[in-house]
Amino acid sequence: MTVIDILTRVDSICKKYDKYDVDKQREANISGDDAFARLYSAFETQIETALEKAEIVTKEKNRASAVAMNAEIRRTKARLSEEVPKLQRLAVKRVKGLTTEEITARNDLVLALPARIEAIPDGTAGGPKGSNAWAPSTTSRPDIKFDSGDYGRFDDDYFQESNESSQFRQEFEMRKIKQASLDMISEGLDALKNMASDMNEELDRQVPLMDEIDSKVDRATSDLKNTNVRLKDTVNQLRSSRNFCIDIVLLCIVLGIAAYLYK
Amino acid sequence: MSSDPEKMMSKADKMTKLTLTRWSADWRGATELYEQAANGFRAANKYEKAKVALEKASQGQVMQSSPWDAAKHMESAAALAQKLSIWDEVADFYKKASELYVECGRAQPASDALGKAARALEDVKPEVAIQLYTDACEILEEDGRDQMAFDLYRACASVYIKLEKFADAATFFLRLGVAADKCDATNSQCKAYLSAIIVYLYGHDLKQAEKCYNDCSQIDAFLKSDQNRTASRLLTAYNEGDIEEIKKVACSSTVSNLDHVIIKLARKLPTGDVTAVQMNAGDDLDEDDLT
Numbered sequence: 001m002t003v004i005d006i007l008t009r010v011d012s013i014c015k016k017y018d019k020y021d022v023d024k025q026r027e028a029n030i031s032g033d034d035a036f037a038r039l040y041s042a043f044e045t046q047i048e049t050a051l052e053k054a055e056i057v058t059k060e061k062n063r064a065s066a067v068a069m070n071a072e073i074r075r076t077k078a079r080l081s082e083e084v085p086k087l088q089r090l091a092v093k094r095v096k097g098l099t100t101e102e103i104t105a106r107n108d109l110v111l112a113l114p115a116r117i118e119a120i121p122d123g124t125a126g127g128p129k130g131s132n133a134w135a136p137s138t139t140s141r142p143d144i145k146f147d148s149g150d151y152g153r154f155d156d157d158y159f160q161e162s163n164e165s166s167q168f169r170q171e172f173e174m175r176k177i178k179q180a181s182l183d184m185i186s187e188g189l190d191a192l193k194n195m196a197s198d199m200n201e202e203l204d205r206q207v208p209l210m211d212e213i214d215s216k217v218d219r220a221t222s223d224l225k226n227t228n229v230r231l232k233d234t235v236n237q238l239r240s241s242r243n244f245c246i247d248i249v250l251l252c253i254v255l256g257i258a259a260y261l262y263k
Numbered sequence: 264m265s266s267d268p269e270k271m272m273s274k275a276d277k278m279t280k281l282t283l284t285r286w287s288a289d290w291r292g293a294t295e296l297y298e299q300a301a302n303g304f305r306a307a308n309k310y311e312k313a314k315v316a317l318e319k320a321s322q323g324q325v326m327q328s329s330p331w332d333a334a335k336h337m338e339s340a341a342a343l344a345q346k347l348s349i350w351d352e353v354a355d356f357y358k359k360a361s362e363l364y365v366e367c368g369r370a371q372p373a374s375d376a377l378g379k380a381a382r383a384l385e386d387v388k389p390e391v392a393i394q395l396y397t398d399a400c401e402i403l404e405e406d407g408r409d410q411m412a413f414d415l416y417r418a419c420a421s422v423y424i425k426l427e428k429f430a431d432a433a434t435f436f437l438r439l440g441v442a443a444d445k446c447d448a449t450n451s452q453c454k455a456y457l458s459a460i461i462v463y464l465y466g467h468d469l470k471q472a473e474k475c476y477n478d479c480s481q482i483d484a485f486l487k488s489d490q491n492r493t494a495s496r497l498l499t500a501y502n503e504g505d506i507e508e509i510k511k512v513a514c515s516s517t518v519s520n521l522d523h524v525i526i527k528l529a530r531k532l533p534t535g536d537v538t539a540v541q542m543n544a545g546d547d548l549d550e551d552d553l554t
Binding site for chain 1: 410411446450451516
């Protein structure tokens with residue numbers, strides 16, 4: 001047989017058995033107009049990623065990231081549980097090209113979904129009663145959703161403080177005290193700033209007044225200097241002339257006469 | 264010189280009256296006598312007579328062309344009138360004194376005289392007081408000494424607040440802001456704007472307060488200041504009707520640095536306006552409104 005013959009034969013056989021190819025069918029379904037199939041496949045992928053994350057969590061050493069990832073998984077689970085009713089509605093719809101058997105099959109798939117979602121491990125220890133309690137409630141009360149699993153399953157591990165969390169708590173307390181003292185300091189600084197700017201403005205106000213005082217005092221001193229010089233001149237004039245001596249002589253004569261008169 | 268003030272007064276009066284024997288009034292002598300008589304009356308606690316003596320002394324000084332002394336006498340007369348609670352005369356005397364000071368070319372004492380008058384009349388005749396404050400501020404502004412006018416503006420605004428005329432009070436704060444702007448007193452300017460906004464809010468006028476805030480935000484100095492932040496916090500708290508936040512802002516240190524009248528208003532803010540919360544319910548945009 002030639003290569004070409006082998007190829008054509010393989011092709012025809014593949015085409016014949018295509019309908020048994022699961023992956024291809026799924027893809028065909030996805031690319032089709034069937035909303036249910038699309039949504040269902042989206043669900044499947046999300047569930048698978050959640051399971052993968054759960055795997056990583058079990059291997060994770062850092063508790064903080066483990067906690068974060070668990071929270072993510074819980075959120076995904078909540079979202080999926082919300083979408084389940086939508087999927088149910090789509091499942092019941094009659095789509096052309098589907099037999100009744102397939103529709104019932106779809107219904108079963110959808111019903112199985114909540115159980116599968118619950119089964120994803122998310123750090124809270126699972127119990128069998130959880131899934132039974134949830135299944136009717138998700139359908140009857142879709143508005144109320146809780147992120148974590150059932151309440152009441154808080155075993156010892158839940159509240160136990162590890163070293164890290166107690167350290168976190170201590171740090172929080174210290175930071176709170178520091179914050180309070182920083183607040184006080186900030187208030188004091190505000191008051192200081194305000195006083196300083198008021199002083200600044202007051203000084204600015206005083207500057208022209210000081211300038212005026214300066215000029216006025218300058219004028220006064222120059223006046224005084226003038227007056228002093230003139231006074232000095234006058235006194236010098238007085239001294240240089242004979243009048244001074246004549247005054248003293250005359251004064252002595254008058255005193256002598258007075259003394260003589262009163263003696 | 265007789266020590267009896269009465270005698271001095273009559274003598275001085277005679278000196279100023281023109282008669283056949285006296286052809287020109289002797290104002291110098293008369294003024295001296297009047298001053299002495301006034302001192303005598305004051306010592307004897309006869310304020311009415313002292314006031315009259317001072318008036319006449321002032322007139323004498325005017326005749327002698329020394330407006331400064333005349334103004335000083337007028338001010339003393341006005342102080343005595345204040346003691347006697349003759350309010351019209353208080354205003355008149357201070358105004359006359361202020362005019363005389365302006366004649367001397369001294370704006371500061373002029374506005375000081377008007378300021379004293381306004382302070383005296385604040386409780387009794389607030390409108391007159393406001394007029395006096397405004398005149399005092401104008402005198403200072405004409406002379407270019409805006410910084411001295413700050414206190415007068417603040418006093419005037421507090422009188423308006425007492426009269427519950429909040430729009431006028433806010434206007435005065437804005438005028439304070441303008442004066443502060445001229446002298447680059449940014450701190451006073453920002454405080455004035457914040458005070459204006461608080462006054463508007465106290466007067467139940469959110470729209471005006473917001474307009475005021477928008478106008479003030481145009482000014483660089485205000486935009487960069489603490490007061491700007493406080494004002495925006497206050498306005499957003501008002502818009503959300505958050506009473507707790509309003510109270511917190513009112514107790515913050517920025518507000519506590521303002522004038523004490525404004526602090527009182529700010530502390531009362533949320534309780535002074537109960538409709539704040541309801542008013543803002545109508546401001547919410549309709550969610551389906553796509554415009």
